[in-house]
Amino acid sequence: MKIKLNKLLTKNKALFLAYDQGLEHGPTDFNQNNVDPNSIIEIAKKGKFNGIIFQKGLAEKYQKEIRASKVPLILKLNGNTNLSKGEPISPQICSVEEAIKLGASAVGYTIYIGSKHENEMLSEFGKIEEEAHKVGLPVIVWIYPRGKSVKSKSKKELMVRAARTGLEIGADIIKIRLSGTQKDLIWAVKSAGKTRIVIAGGTKQNEKEFL
Amino acid sequence: MKIKLNKLLTKNKALFLAYDQGLEHGPTDFNQNNVDPNSIIEIAKKGKFNGIIFQKGLAEKYQKEIRASKVPLILKLNGNTNLSKGEPISPQICSVEEAIKLGASAVGYTIYIGSKHENEMLSEFGKIEEEAHKVGLPVIVWIYPRGKSVKSKSKKELMVRAARTGLEIGADIIKIRLSGTQKDLIWAVKSAGKTRIVIAGGTKQNEKEFL
């Protein structure tokens, strides 16, 4: 089935507003204003963002406001708090079926490659990708190398690996952290093949990043 | 589907009578009188409580008495004893389907964030929330930071995180332990957004706590 990416792109560029850090970090990153999901929906609407990234709790409680804003909803399917100090794992807490009911235009999932629990996340993602693509729902993956095993690796190498991993496992869009030079980023984009790359923390992506 | 919160609120306030500690602590907290669930049902009825919190064993054996009292039943779906000394985990022992059969007006679940087993509880809760909300059943979550990883954190920070976690994962009501100042509580309430907060150990909540 054809993956419905159109809603997430404007002239082949994408600008997403991520607002799923409240589960991982708690509200420490927020101020009196942006602690309110409504303020974020407002920003996303005014900034003509191509997507707003929410955990299922926000997607459900602010459903009416999200639909009214017409900003596509990207439902983050897994999550964890950063309180636990062991090898990182982020379990699925929302099903693809529930995401669709909540009006999602895409689903997202984080994989900590290099973690002792990498296999559990790869396996879980595999089922999500299959279910989502059956109905044409785009899948975005956050690939963050983490855990004891990756400490000795260069950030540049890890960025490029993340890009390739996303292609290999069937993501439509990969969100990576930018490291290294412009040349490194071009290599990452090339390694990702037909899978598109979004840079974490960046602003509107230029076309190169989507080649 | 609309979540049926009305039964659990009186003028937007809620007063719940928790009586699920018998599994965790054994009967050490009880005396000759309140060891009998009937005495608790009586108190809940006379005090016009908005809910009585039971494990499934009590809900089943005292079903007739609970229905007669007209106090809404909140079925606690997971539980554990405090005998085991490892990283805390509280497994699901009652399904949403069974809770509904037993007449529950809401279901409850405890998550020990920061525990090595946090991921298992988040994952289990995710399925419970989905199943309960499909039929409009409210979900209450007890979020208690626990385990080695949280020892260095301030109680105030943990209270605020618990509040936000509840919102992010889709709870309708969050029960937290009170720590810090009135200002901290207001911040917690704000962090919880549209999810309502109940204070553990407290009495009738004022309206601020439900904003």
Added chain:
Amino acid sequence: MKIKLNKLLTKNKALFLAYDQGLEHGPTDFNQNNVDPNSIIEIAKKGKFNGIIFQKGLAEKYQKEIRASKVPLILKLNGNTNLSKGEPISPQICSVEEAIKLGASAVGYTIYIGSKHENEMLSEFGKIEEEAHKVGLPVIVWIYPRGKSVKSKSKKELMVRAARTGLEIGADIIKIRLSGTQKDLIWAVKSAGKTRIVIAGGTKQNEKEFL
């Protein structure tokens, strides 16, 4: 559905013949005579026992003899050998459905509270209780505090906790080991509420124990 306890009681008393130790201990407890399950069925029949407790292997191979004896069959659903020295766990080896096919009048399950694997047994028991009670089949639980964590606890406290745990998780009958004084036992019985108590190793129980 109403739990069918009648077959297991004579004037509100119960006398069960447990013969499931062959899996846990091997045949060391047996002699040339009682190693044969037929001799046990004979004793249960002559002694007008209210139930004979078998693992599924015996229940199946001696099905004809059990039915002929008219002694109600209590099928023990989980079991383990005592060879392994880690934290105790007793896995389910017989389903409720299979127990019913084998003619069981009740099912039994052991939980080692305090064990590192307590959560796995509580979770497994939760599903068994739900499935059995759907068809009115009584559930008996053996609650034995075990594992490193319980070593410092008094036997009396552990007996009382076992009793309360059985009530909280939905057992119809709890089998506990007798410890402490007559007063302690009365407290245990009171803590168990509407769940009935059977004493391990005891003979015909007096009525107090079923209050």
Added chain:
Amino acid sequence: MKIKLNKLLTKNKALFLAYDQGLEHGPTDFNQNNVDPNSIIEIAKKGKFNGIIFQKGLAEKYQKEIRASKVPLILKLNGNTNLSKGEPISPQICSVEEAIKLGASAVGYTIYIGSKHENEMLSEFGKIEEEAHKVGLPVIVWIYPRGKSVKSKSKKELMVRAARTGLEIGADIIKIRLSGTQKDLIWAVKSAGKTRIVIAGGTKQNEKEFL
């Protein structure tokens, strides 16, 4: 349903040809001749064996030859290599359904009692026994005490325990290793009750062993 043991017995005796060691040991036990499964099928046919024990790979690839030989097929459902040095575990790799499709007259399963993973094997066996007996398929169990916990036990005690374990969990035939005197074996046979015993490494069993 009646268990179809007739095909596996000749005048109440059984002689099985085990050829499943290729997975556990690799081909080190084989020579240029018996490395070929066809040579084994030929021996089983000429020796009028009551069963030939194969893993599913052999059962499938040599299906035609096995059927032509008319020797009953005993499908070994679990297996592992002996390369890994941790506490032993042998996972199920063939379902009862697949075994039936491959023409099996019985299924077999190995349990390492005393292993840290004993519970996983007991649980898996429990489901196999239920599924096989639903359709009258005999179940053979290999019970080998293994792992750190059993090192201090006498071989004789372990043989007798293995026999009893097989009866308790519902096996129709138990294969044990012979240890101790003729008297010990008689005690093992008696402990196994109506479950029949086959001696590993032995030749045609005499009737005593099947009492």
Added chain:
Amino acid sequence: MKIKLNKLLTKNKALFLAYDQGLEHGPTDFNQNNVDPNSIIEIAKKGKFNGIIFQKGLAEKYQKEIRASKVPLILKLNGNTNLSKGEPISPQICSVEEAIKLGASAVGYTIYIGSKHENEMLSEFGKIEEEAHKVGLPVIVWIYPRGKSVKSKSKKELMVRAARTGLEIGADIIKIRLSGTQKDLIWAVKSAGKTRIVIAGGTKQNEKEFL
């Protein structure tokens, strides 16, 4: 059901182009040209390869190009990155059903025998083999001895074991690494019985390897 091996063989020989290392190693093995899956599809087409081995991400994104090339697709069902340093495990990320939808002519799976997680991979493979063979889909297995336990073993012994393991568990084709002499290879081929062997890193195989 008959396994459809014809598409994968030319006069009983097979030459596969493996391009699944991007997940395990990242793009470090690639250059500016072969980082593009299209260049590989081109090589496979021109070289008249009997199969091209892809992870599901590539199989989906380059579906049109693969079908146009007429090179049979071998879908690798499991995979992992080599970043994690514990005992090796490669989880399933693509189902047999999804592989069939993507047009696969065969499915592949890697098992690290000797790893602490060997049992999980054997178990997962067992289900894959059953599902694939139900519809006549060939199953290729990569058997690589790995982990602490195999360090003391000779490469020759491990090669021969890998070959036999593939036969025992039901693979149609086994890919092994070549070690030792021509005689050792002949012994490996003989040990694999009716299962065919492909040498990793080799070129077109001669007929001996398929006897």
